[in-house]
Amino acid sequence: MSIIKNPELYPLGLQKIEWVKRFMPVLNELERRYSDKKPLKGLRVSLCIHLEAKTAYLALLLRELGADVRATGSNPLSTKDEICAALNHLGIEVFAIHGATDEEYFEHIRKTLEFRPHIIIDDGGDFVEMLTNEPELAENLIGGCEETTTGIHRLRMRERNGTLNFPMIAVNDANCKHLFDNVHGTGQSVWDAIMFTTNNMVSGKTVVVAGYGFCSKGIANRAKGLGANVIVTEVNPYRALEAAMDGFRVMKMIDAAPLGDIFITATGCNDVINKQHYELMKDDCMIANAGHFDVEVNKVDLRALSVKYEESKPFIETYTLSTGKRINLLADGRLVNIVAGNGHPAEIMDLSFAIQTLCVLHLAKNGTKLENRLYDVPDEIDHDVAMIKLKAMGLGLDELTGEQKEYMGI
Numbered sequence: 292m293s294i295i296k297n298p299e300l301y302p303l304g305l306q307k308i309e310w311v312k313r314f315m316p317v318l319n320e321l322e323r324r325y326s327d328k329k330p331l332k333g334l335r336v337s338l339c340i341h342l343e344a345k346t347a348y349l350a351l352l353l354r355e356l357g358a359d360v361r362a363t364g365s366n367p368l369s370t371k372d373e374i375c376a377a378l379n380h381l382g383i384e385v386f387a388i389h390g391a392t393d394e395e396y397f398e399h400i401r402k403t404l405e406f407r408p409h410i411i412i413d414d415g416g417d418f419v420e421m422l423t424n425e426p427e428l429a430e431n432l433i434g435g436c437e438e439t440t441t442g443i444h445r446l447r448m449r450e451r452n453g454t455l456n457f458p459m460i461a462v463n464d465a466n467c468k469h470l471f472d473n474v475h476g477t478g479q480s481v482w483d484a485i486m487f488t489t490n491n492m493v494s495g496k497t498v499v500v501a502g503y504g505f506c507s508k509g510i511a512n513r514a515k516g517l518g519a520n521v522i523v524t525e526v527n528p529y530r531a532l533e534a535a536m537d538g539f540r541v542m543k544m545i546d547a548a549p550l551g552d553i554f555i556t557a558t559g560c561n562d563v564i565n566k567q568h569y570e571l572m573k574d575d576c577m578i579a580n581a582g583h584f585d586v587e588v589n590k591v592d593l594r595a596l597s598v599k600y601e602e603s604k605p606f607i608e609t610y611t612l613s614t615g616k617r618i619n620l621l622a623d624g625r626l627v628n629i630v631a632g633n634g635h636p637a638e639i640m641d642l643s644f645a646i647q648t649l650c651v652l653h654l655a656k657n658g659t660k661l662e663n664r665l666y667d668v669p670d671e672i673d674h675d676v677a678m679i680k681l682k683a684m685g686l687g688l689d690e691l692t693g694e695q696k697e698y699m700g701i
Contacts, residue, residue: 293379294386294399296372304377307344308351315345315641316683317676318352321648325356330652332357335431337408339400339418340438341369341629342387345640347378349412352648354383358410363403365414366583367391368622369629397421404428410654411435412647413459415583416445423449423456433658434458436650438643440473440504441559441583446665458661460650462643465668467676469505472643476635477628478509481555481581482517484632488606488621489577494518499551501544502558503530506581510555511539522547544568553577555627556587566592574616579627588624606631645676 312319336353340346342364354360362378364370364387375385386399400421404411409431411418416437422429434457437443443463449455462468486493498519500511507523511534514521523534524544535541544564548571556563559582569592580587594600597618599611606627608620622630634640649672654661681688691699 295375296388300373300376301380304373308347311344311637314637317641317645317679329357334409335359336410337403338362338412339365340414343371347374349644361403363387363399407431409433414438416442432457434654436460436462460666465646465673467642473505474509476639477506478513480628480635484628488631496552499547499554501556501563503534506557557581561586563587565589577619579621580624585624
């Protein structure tokens, strides 16, 4: 039986799900292609993913393809209670509540895994962590898919350490995921959330973006488009050079700290912003995190430096230091675009979740033949999703002639 906040919230959840379905043509096509065949019949699939409208459609599609589906959230503050209610109303067991404590959160994960899934979809690695620590829950597991950069980092460490006990597919590394979801999805949704939450100008402000991976590129370039002066901080020399040649100032965080009006982290690392930086920051600066876990902005240091704390408005916590300087932390240092916003646009998640769906089908067909390691998304899946999306957008491709293929050695 589901564990949700309020089952009566389902009408609003249904309305939101129906809206996003209209803008997810690739998932629509996969539903048309496979729903009659029921390729997942007899399989149990567990999802640990941000529970909002787009992911609800993914869960419903997997159920439409024949799977028995359970779902939980991958972040307590990104869970939308009306979406949980809608999924419950439609017959999918859900274990998630917005604002759940850490203890409740991990209990919800356990409940989602207790029916011994055959396939998992993970977002950040919490499923894999529990399945490793409680291997009896993985007794039927064929394999799984990982959605995020952070989750892939954790899986690669497990693979190196010999503690990856089942096959996993690196969905995040597919072209149709990281080139669009990470860059354009993160770029738009982070700024949507920050602008809506703060109701402040971006144009003319100095924005400091920590990192210059795919997510950070989207954030930095969107900030530039909004008229901000952008500084990038990096630890990787190649990415630092790339940022410089893309027209951004590049410097150490310690040097950027006194200059920034808005700071955004998206590195996957911990302690990116800490005590030494807070002490140098401007009065009333804003700090937001766009990485998966709330470890990039050191909240312990911020609290220790503060003599006063208050919620200035929803999703904005203001910390006053002994000097009288105020530092505003958005969304409790968690994923700002989902906690304080609506997450990525439906058209972007259409690509990511199409990759997820086809990878689940790939595992259902081939999982028992795979080794316990991390796999790339098969090229044919990536290509299939791109072609469906192009067709849905009314876009065409040139084709090489036989002579051109011969010249190119194809």
